[in-house]
Amino acid sequence: GENVEQHPSTLSVQEGDSAVIKCTYSDSASNYFPWYKQELGKRPQLIIDIRSNVGEKKDQRIAVTLNKTAKHFSLHITETQPEDSAVYFCAAYDSGTYKYIFGTGTRLKVLA
């Protein structure tokens, strides 16, 4: 079955710097890759996603890139702000099985 690895597990950056979180997946059948932000005690919230027929997608300070050949995708946050501090999860979705498999999460701390 699908396996998603996420790195790093923790990441500290200075306010204004960029943050990059990377994920790799194993199943070439996966065709949709969402990223979720989870604040303490809250539910995961979708922040950006990318489909397998697209290489990059951007939404203001957040961007996601996908390399299908290498089976990895990354989340890029520019000009980080303290409110970006949270746990971020990547996931891979297989439309054949309707299953989402999540990475283990990255705790991002933005230092003021």
Add this chain to the structure above:
Amino acid sequence: NAGVTQTPKFQVLKTGQSMTLQCAQDMNHNSMYWYRQDPGMGLRLIYYSASEGTTDKGEVPNGYNVSRLNKREFSLRLESAAPSQTSVYFCASRYTGGEKTQYFGPGTRLLVL
């Protein structure tokens, strides 16, 4: 439009007790999911229902059962709770079709003593 709702919000059980976690969505979504979240483990899929009338096992189904009661409701049952089932449980749903966004409920925090 309440989205995805879960009850209860918090529950304490003794080892061996049973309970059912309830989940409902009012977005006319076809697929529903149950996850558990443990520190450092991310979200792990327990069971899912691709459509009304179907259920399938996820990554960690042992010790759980599910029921897709109708299109709106998907319940998760612990028949004999164990301390290893202490976790936060999230229900999620999505519309089956072009839209792949998954919407999560607020979670149920379960403590098994």
